[in-house]
Amino acid sequence: MPELPEVEHLRRSLAPAIVGARVLAVTVRRRSVIDRGSASFDDALLVGRTIVATHRRGKQLALESDDGRALVIQLGMTGSVTLEHGTPPRGMDARHRHVLWDLLPSAASGDPSPAHRWRMAFRDPRRFGGLTAYASLDELERAWTVLGPDALTLTARELADALRDSRRPVKSALLDQGVTAGVGNIYADESLFAARIHPLRPAGSLGRDESTRLAGHIRRILRRAADRGGSTLRDYRDAFGQPGSAVQTHQVYGRAGEPCVACRRPLEAMQLGGRTTVFCPACQHLST
DNA sequence: CGGTACGCCTGAAGGC
DNA sequence: TGCCTTCAGGCGTACC
Numbered sequence: 314m315p316e317l318p319e320v321e322h323l324r325r326s327l328a329p330a331i332v333g334a335r336v337l338a339v340t341v342r343r344r345s346v347i348d349r350g351s352a353s354f355d356d357a358l359l360v361g362r363t364i365v366a367t368h369r370r371g372k373q374l375a376l377e378s379d380d381g382r383a384l385v386i387q388l389g390m391t392g393s394v395t396l397e398h399g400t401p402p403r404g405m406d407a408r409h410r411h412v413l414w415d416l417l418p419s420a421a422s423g424d425p426s427p428a429h430r431w432r433m434a435f436r437d438p439r440r441f442g443g444l445t446a447y448a449s450l451d452e453l454e455r456a457w458t459v460l461g462p463d464a465l466t467l468t469a470r471e472l473a474d475a476l477r478d479s480r481r482p483v484k485s486a487l488l489d490q491g492v493t494a495g496v497g498n499i500y501a502d503e504s505l506f507a508a509r510i511h512p513l514r515p516a517g518s519l520g521r522d523e524s525t526r527l528a529g530h531i532r533r534i535l536r537r538a539a540d541r542g543g544s545t546l547r548d549y550r551d552a553f554g555q556p557g558s559a560v561q562t563h564q565v566y567g568r569a570g571e572p573c574v575a576c577r578r579p580l581e582a583m584q585l586g587g588r589t590t591v592f593c594p595a596c597q598h599l600s601t
Numbered sequence: 602c603g604g605t606a607c608g609c610c611t612g613a614a615g616g617c
Numbered sequence: 618t619g620c621c622t623t624c625a626g627g628c629g630t631a632c633c
Contacts, residue, residue, distance in 0.1 A: 315627090316627095372627080387627085387628090388627090389610095389626090389627055390610085390611095390625075390626055390627060391610090391611075391612090391625095409611090437610095438610080438611050438612070439609085439610045439611050439612085439625095439626095440610055440611085441609070441610070441626080441628075442627085479602090479603090480602095480603085481603060481604080485603085488627090490627090498625095498626065546625090547612085547613075547625090548612095586604080586605080587605080587606080587626080588625095588626065589624090589625080589626085
């Protein structure tokens with residue numbers, strides 16, 4: 314389930330290959346995954362344009378074209394973007410490959426013969442993800458105003474400001490993309506465990522030292538996971554089909570009933586806002 | 602405001 | 618082996 318580290322690693326693996334590349338053509342297999350606004354499919358999907366940059370805010374990935382358009386890719390639960398040269402890798406069953414771009418890398422700009430073409434594929438079996446087209450970077454920026462500060466660079470002050478005056482459980486606040494963008498179920502549990510804060514703690518009850526500690530752990534855990542290529546539970550793959558290894562560093566997620574790495578008592582699971590939440594009832598405190 | 606539930610979707614996994 | 622149920626959860630929306 315892609316969260317910020319998975320999207321950031323995908324961006325890093327994608328960017329060197331697609332920045333500078335020209336979109337020669339696009340194949341749309343399933344129109345419903347695309348929100349193109351008033352644009353045509355070709356315009357929305359950057360046909361004929363050169364990709365000049367990649368951007369990311371939270372879990373959203375954006376491709377910027379040379380005419381100032383932006384295409385946002387959201388992976389949802391099971392989305393992936395892969396780069397292929399020739400035939401698609403095994404396991405990429407066709408019915409979930411919704412959009413295919415034929416790309417001509419900048420290095421081959423003078424020779425558009427098939428030997429130099431790459432194909433970028435958006436695949437998403439469950440279709441919780443999708444593509445959204447923006448006619449300008451201003452429009453993209455406006456859309457992103459609903460997102461809080463990016464979790465990878467979240468400051469203690471930003472987190473404290475966002476949590477203040479809120480009585481909802483701190484984990485619910487972390488999952489709110491308007492509080493900070495990029496934290497999902499896995500890294501919310503991991504960050505709260507690292508900070509020794511109980512998921513049910515009212516967000517506004519965190520002391521200054523606690524919110525500072527929490528912000529630090531969020532940044533550190535997300536950065537390390539991104540550097541490890543993200544958490545591959547089942548679906549996640551980077552642009553070249555490689556899984557990430559961050560799962561090995563998880564201390565609570567997926568470990569309910571197993572001993573806490575700190576105190577050896579069994580980790581507990583509960584439902585919070587419909588999400589499975591794993592925590593250590595001994596190490597993570599319900600009050601200051 | 603917050604919380605709860607639901608719908609969207611498919612595939613993996615477990616029970617029988 | 619195969620059928621059925623349950624679970625996974627990002628995100629938008631309805632409703633209390």
